[in-house]
Amino acid sequence: MPRTRSGVPTYGSNIYTTDAIVDPYPHYAALRKLGPVVWLSKHRVYALPRFAECKAVLRDDKTFASERGVALNALTNHLSRGTTLGSDGAEHDQRRKLVAHRLLPRALRGIDDDVQAQAARVVETALTQGEVDGVEDLACALPMAVVPDLIGWPREKRANLLPWGGATFDVLGPMNRQALKSIPASLRMLAYARRVVRERSLIEGSVGHEVLLAADAGTVSLAECAPLMIDYIAPSLDTTIGAIANALHLFASHPDQWQQLREDPGLIPGAVNEIVRYESPLRAFARRAAVDSEIAGHRIPAGAQVLVLYASANRDELEWDAPDTFDIRRDAIRQLGFGHGAHACAGQGLARLETQAMLWALAERVERIELSGQPTWAINNIIRRHEHLPLKLITA
Secondary structure, three states: OEEEOOOOEEEEEOOOOOOHHHHHHHHHHHHHHHHHOOEEEEOOOEEEEEEHHHHHHHHHHOOOOOOOHHHHOOHHHHOOOOOOOOOOOOHHHHHHHOOOOOOOEEHHOOOOHHHHHHHHHHHHHHHOEEEEHHHHHHHHHHHHHHHHHHHOHHHHHHHHHHHHHHHHHHHHHHOOOOHHHHHEEEEHHHHHHHHHHHHHOOOOOOOOHHHHHHHHHOOOOHHHHHHHHHHHHHHHHHHHHHHHHHHHHHHHHEEEEHHHHHOHHHHHHHHHHHHHOOOEEOOEEEEEEEOOOOOOOOEOOOEEEEEEOOHHHOEEEEEEEEOOOOOOOOOOOOOOOOOOOOOOOOOOOHHHHHHHOOOOOOHEEEEEOOOOOOEOOOOOOOOOOOEEEEEEEEEE
């Protein structure tokens, strides 16, 4: 087994090729077999493929910092300054509080009925079409009807949100061809967000409008407002779209699980955890060691990056029984697909609400979900979701 000088096993394959993005699980299994810490020689980063080490690092944001370390390339880490994702400690907490109160369970109860009604309308429209694209007609339709209004994004530029948002994730990987192709779109999103802030064209009463008011009050700088807009809206769309599309694909591929869910809709909240565990919408984010440290007995030098492989941790044989089996009755509440610790996804409550609403609406009307063509995966360094998902929705 090849090893680095510090005794950490080395993995020489590139886990960010197109083939590895489409089918990452053989890579994750190989990494977990090598050990709790593995040196990725292609990316010069310490990978954490197992559950215990991922969770421990996510809980210790003082030792393993997000600032200048979330992306696997220096350019994006530089551009991420001023965002919630790219900050730590009191600075991170201050930025997170600007939006977190709007995403607490109590606040979300105020929009629950609206989200349920939107989901019912999305499903009703899809049922009139016969064959649908599960991504465009279902997974995108609900978040796009909810999130932009909540954040306050101007209505005339919403058609660009999905490609722009995907690009902002793509550039968080290594500076490969995929990331390079995405730089122009991510910069266009930043430029437009700066224009929105400059013209104060965010919807009044929205999360974004509250950020502007915080800048007026001196709580945050005006320069932080545009990155924060992107910080809030891109994850709120892409991760939820990924979760809903993955749910559709899984239930089409596991009809017995769909029948169990239809017979007992009370399983839906737990099913969402299992969906996110089995097909994590986010592959991985990095952290940077602030000081010399150790993980599972391996020395990690100050300044080194560690790659927290959420999707691999959620299939760890040491943590889960039969991890490659999709089982909606599994207790998967501890899955790491929404992150953990200080940087756990602030919008996970909204993502759960939307995904559950979609499953409720489908379960009421749809007897079977069937694939009507070959699904294709979106090629993105970070996001795990389908590009196209041809489906038939069979009613009773």
